Amino acid sequence: MLRIAIQTKGRLNEESMEMLNSIDINVENAKRKFLSKANNFPIEVLYLRDDDIPGVVANNTAQLGIVGLNEVEEKQADVEIVAKLGWGGCRISLAIPKDEEYTGVEYFNGKRIATSYPGILERFLDEKGVKANIEVITGSVEIAPAAGIADAIFDIVSSGGTLVTNGLKEVERVFESEAVLIANKNLSAEDKELLDEIMFRIESEKVSAKKKYLLMNVPAQNLDKALQILPSMRSPTVMPLADKEWYSLHSVVDAGELWNKVKQLKAIGAEGILVLSLDKIIL
Ligand code: PRT
Ligand code: ZN
Numbered sequence: 001m002l003r004i005a006i007q008t009k010g011r012l013n014e015e016s017m018e019m020l021n022s023i024d025i026n027v028e029n030a031k032r033k034f035l036s037k038a039n040n041f042p043i044e045v046l047y048l049r050d051d052d053i054p055g056v057v058a059n060n061t062a063q064l065g066i067v068g069l070n071e072v073e074e075k076q077a078d079v080e081i082v083a084k085l086g087w088g089g090c091r092i093s094l095a096i097p098k099d100e101e102y103t104g105v106e107y108f109n110g111k112r113i114a115t116s117y118p119g120i121l122e123r124f125l126d127e128k129g130v131k132a133n134i135e136v137i138t139g140s141v142e143i144a145p146a147a148g149i150a151d152a153i154f155d156i157v158s159s160g161g162t163l164v165t166n167g168l169k170e171v172e173r174v175f176e177s178e179a180v181l182i183a184n185k186n187l188s189a190e191d192k193e194l195l196d197e198i199m200f201r202i203e204s205e206k207v208s209a210k211k212k213y214l215l216m217n218v219p220a221q222n223l224d225k226a227l228q229i230l231p232s233m234r235s236p237t238v239m240p241l242a243d244k245e246w247y248s249l250h251s252v253v254d255a256g257e258l259w260n261k262v263k264q265l266k267a268i269g270a271e272g273i274l275v276l277s278l279d280k281i282i283l
Contacts, residue, residue, distance in 0.1 A: 088179030
């Protein structure tokens with residue numbers, strides 16, 4: 001039985017649950033429970049604060065975890081980063097009061113910087129040869145300069161709205177993050193096999209999200225043109241219709257190409273074009 005640690009509540013909880021759901025692992029989001037078992041896969045979910053997830057995966061209390069890369073980096077956790085999940089994107093940046101003139105990283109020499117990420121900040125400042133005082137605060141870091149607790153902050157930025165609201169400006173983007181799937185480095189053969197199954201499902205899901213299924217009727221005289229427009233996974237499926245002047249064509253196309261393809265197909269007389277979303281693509 002595998003155990004996966006995810007955030008109990010907060011920004012990553014919902015999408016972590018959705019991700020498990022999307023790969024057909026059914027677990028109820030039991031907010032008041034500490035552990036819940038999936039009813040169709042040998043896995044149980046351990047709900048934790050995100051700060052604790054890298055540590056429990058490193059010490060094998062949980063074999064897998066879903067957490068922000070920023071937390072893994074901050075804790076310098078000895079875990080495997082198995083997959084970047086493509087959501088939960090943010091960066092950790094240095095920000096200063098908006099009216100200050102910024103001269104480069106040396107600006108921070110002798111300054112007090114408030115942060116919840118002292119590890120990442122310290123490594124960055126050391127690398128740049130800057131000597132600053134790091135004030136560790138958890139929560140509401142962005143009010144520290146106005147409250148006189150610090151001269152600058154080092155905090156998570158996503159849209160940048162919080163900085164603007166607090167009269168701050170972003171001056172150094174230090175670390176780019178997104179949600180990642182992490183694993184213990186010494187998984188048993190059995191656990192590794194389950195992880196491979198999970199990865200296979202995640203990949204199928206990722207591929208299907210980027211594709212659309214197209215069905216249409218095409219006039220017989222333009223069938224060749226349609227086939228040129230629609231290179232498919234192998235080749236499009238072509239079916240003759242009762243009316244010999246028409247064919248039915250089925251194909252999978254890149255979602256980003258969809259409207260361009262539809263336009264070209266209409267131009268050669270395709271009719272009754274249906275566009276369907278795909279649940280899974282098994283390559
Ligand atoms: O209770 P627990 O310890 O589990 O949660 P937490 O409060 O420590 O973390 P939480 O739920 O706020 O965030 C979890 C993870 O989501 C982070 O570690 C990041 O990897 C990721 N993430 C993505 C973010 C954001 N985007 C984000 N915008 N985490 C926090 N923010 C906050 C940020 O702290 C700041 O206050 O949003 C504000 C900035 O947002 P903008 O859009 O105004 O720039
Ligand atoms: Zn946290």
